Amino acid sequence: MDSHPKVQKYEEFVDGRLKPDLVRALAERDKVFEQQKVFSDLRRNIENLEKNSVTSLQTLVNLGSEVYMQAEVPDTQHIFVDVGLGFHVEFTWSEALNFITKREEKLARQIEDYTQLIASIKAQIKLLCEGIRELLELPAERTVPERVF
Amino acid sequence: MEETGKKGTVTSLASMFPVEEALKGAKRVQETIYEKEKDLGHLQDFVAENSNLVNLVKKLPEELNHDIMVPFGKAAFFPGRLIHTNEFLVLLGEGYYVERTSKQTIEILKRRENSLESQVDSLEAMIKDLKAKASFFDTMASEAAEGLVEIREDYVEENSSGWESKPVPTKQNASIFPEAENERVVDDEEYARMISRLDELENEELAAEKEDESDKNEKDTAQLNEISYQKELDYDLRDSENFRSKKSLEQTSGESNATAAFPNKHNDQEDLTDDVNYIGLVVESSSRDEPSEQKKLENNMKILKSSDKSILPREVKENVQAASTSRSEVQLQSSKPAFDSHKAFTGSIVEHTENLQTSKENSTSSQVSSIQPSKPVSRFKMQRK
Numbered sequence: 001m002d003s004h005p006k007v008q009k010y011e012e013f014v015d016g017r018l019k020p021d022l023v024r025a026l027a028e029r030d031k032v033f034e035q036q037k038v039f040s041d042l043r044r045n046i047e048n049l050e051k052n053s054v055t056s057l058q059t060l061v062n063l064g065s066e067v068y069m070q071a072e073v074p075d076t077q078h079i080f081v082d083v084g085l086g087f088h089v090e091f092t093w094s095e096a097l098n099f100i101t102k103r104e105e106k107l108a109r110q111i112e113d114y115t116q117l118i119a120s121i122k123a124q125i126k127l128l129c130e131g132i133r134e135l136l137e138l139p140a141e142r143t144v145p146e147r148v149f
Numbered sequence: 150m151e152e153t154g155k156k157g158t159v160t161s162l163a164s165m166f167p168v169e170e171a172l173k174g175a176k177r178v179q180e181t182i183y184e185k186e187k188d189l190g191h192l193q194d195f196v197a198e199n200s201n202l203v204n205l206v207k208k209l210p211e212e213l214n215h216d217i218m219v220p221f222g223k224a225a226f227f228p229g230r231l232i233h234t235n236e237f238l239v240l241l242g243e244g245y246y247v248e249r250t251s252k253q254t255i256e257i258l259k260r261r262e263n264s265l266e267s268q269v270d271s272l273e274a275m276i277k278d279l280k281a282k283a284s285f286f287d288t289m290a291s292e293a294a295e296g297l298v299e300i301r302e303d304y305v306e307e308n309s310s311g312w313e314s315k316p317v318p319t320k321q322n323a324s325i326f327p328e329a330e331n332e333r334v335v336d337d338e339e340y341a342r343m344i345s346r347l348d349e350l351e352n353e354e355l356a357a358e359k360e361d362e363s364d365k366n367e368k369d370t371a372q373l374n375e376i377s378y379q380k381e382l383d384y385d386l387r388d389s390e391n392f393r394s395k396k397s398l399e400q401t402s403g404e405s406n407a408t409a410a411f412p413n414k415h416n417d418q419e420d421l422t423d424d425v426n427y428i429g430l431v432v433e434s435s436s437r438d439e440p441s442e443q444k445k446l447e448n449n450m451k452i453l454k455s456s457d458k459s460i461l462p463r464e465v466k467e468n469v470q471a472a473s474t475s476r477s478e479v480q481l482q483s484s485k486p487a488f489d490s491h492k493a494f495t496g497s498i499v500e501h502t503e504n505l506q507t508s509k510e511n512s513t514s515s516q517v518s519s520i521q522p523s524k525p526v527s528r529f530k531m532q533r534k
């Protein structure tokens with residue numbers, strides 16, 4: 001079969017390049033999702049504090065291995081927020097909320113980008129699979145029901 | 150060669166275990182080893198974290214407050230401080246938390262550490278096992294690659310031709326000997342069992358006898374001691390009188406003698422009794438064993454009462470002045486009737502055989518005086534304790 005080497009080449013490309021890329025992109029997107037969740041939680045918490053006008057609070061701090069100790073915050077007006085690269089900036093509540101909305105916008109954009117990237121990788125994989133199928137001259141209808149199912 | 154070719158089979162190792170298969174097996178085992186090592190790394194991280202936490206938990210209660218940044222979610226902090234530094238909330242599992250102190254938390258963490266250590270141990274053993282397996286696969290693969298062959302030949306006894314007749318006697322020998330040996334072994338085992346049974350019975354008998362005897366002995370010794378003590382007391386009385394006269398006579402020289410004698414006491418128990426005799430408190434030394442001597446000493450102590458510390462073996466080296474005061478005390482005490490010392494005798498026998506060794510130095514005088522009024526317990530009973 002003269003088409004065989006080409007099929008092998010396509011398969012190698014799908015398995016060796018596209019699929020790892022896809023996995024990596026998915027992992028990255030999951031990370032960004034996590035970040036988004038962290039910041040939305042933070043926003044909700046700050047809004048909660050604002051609503052209840054909390055000036056001091058007591059919490060439990062995780063020391064590691066699920067061992068907790070009581071901690072006290074005498075002044076909640078100033079909050080240090082992680083702005084990336086290990087930097088924390090001291091904000092007031094309103095400043096923090098502003099920052100968080102900006103940050104959330106950025107994260108949403110990143111998620112959009114990653115989603116598009118993932119979609120394109122998936123499209124390439126599908127294209128190559130179709131190419132292989134055509135090269136092997138298999139009937140097109142056979143794969144479709146499986147996918148749908 | 151022809152014969153063996155007929156009977157035996159030659160299979161190359163490669164045909165039974167293809168090289169690729171062996172290599173595949175080795176690869177798979179290597180993969181599992183890799184996974185297990187990753188797990189091991191995680192576990193060791195946990196162990197390290199745990200020990201760090203133990204240190205932290207130990208250190209935290211040292212101060213009332215600790216200034217920290219209190220985490221608020223994952224991306225934010227508040228400046229704050231730790232309070233109630235000796236109260237920890239520890240997860241027991243299944244969502245149950247308990248409030249514990251630092252020490253109790255450390256106990257929990259130690260238990261966690263132990264379980265982690267055992268997990269690490271088991272994982273290490275597993276990895277060792279897998280490595281052995283991997284090396285086995287490797288050697289098998291290399292052997293198969295080298296073209297090693299396995300030669301298999303069924304043993305047939307019937308064809309005992311010329312060259313095969315030779316091994317027969319050896320085989321017979323081999324077969325006979327084990328039997329004989331087995332028999333001997335069985336005999337030996339039976340014999341040993343019988344002997345051990347006999348020994349057991351004998352021991353039981355002996356133990357029973359000893360118990361009877363020891364009971365009797367104890368009574369006897371108690372009686373003996375009583376007698377000897379009474380004798381001693383008599384002597385005490387008499388001797389103290391002697392001593393008084395002697396003392397008044399040899400007041401000056403006696404003192405100098407005492408100074409010479411006291412340091413000696415420290416050296417030898419024998420000397421000790423002699424010295425004591427010299428002072429004129431105990432004449433009788435009915436038995437040489439230490440406890441009785443020390444009991445005698447107790448008696449002496451009783452008579453000497455306030456000054457007994459200077460006569461105690463450990464503090465014999467105390468200055469002569471104490472000794473001389475003791476002598477004057479003796480003079481005072483010895484004029485008392487023997488009744489007093491008799492009471493002391495019952496008390497001292499009962500109590501001081503037990504704890505003399507440890508509390509001799511500091512508490513004898515108080516004990517003697519405090520025990521005096523207590524009910525006399527039989528020596529027999531006390532020794533049973």
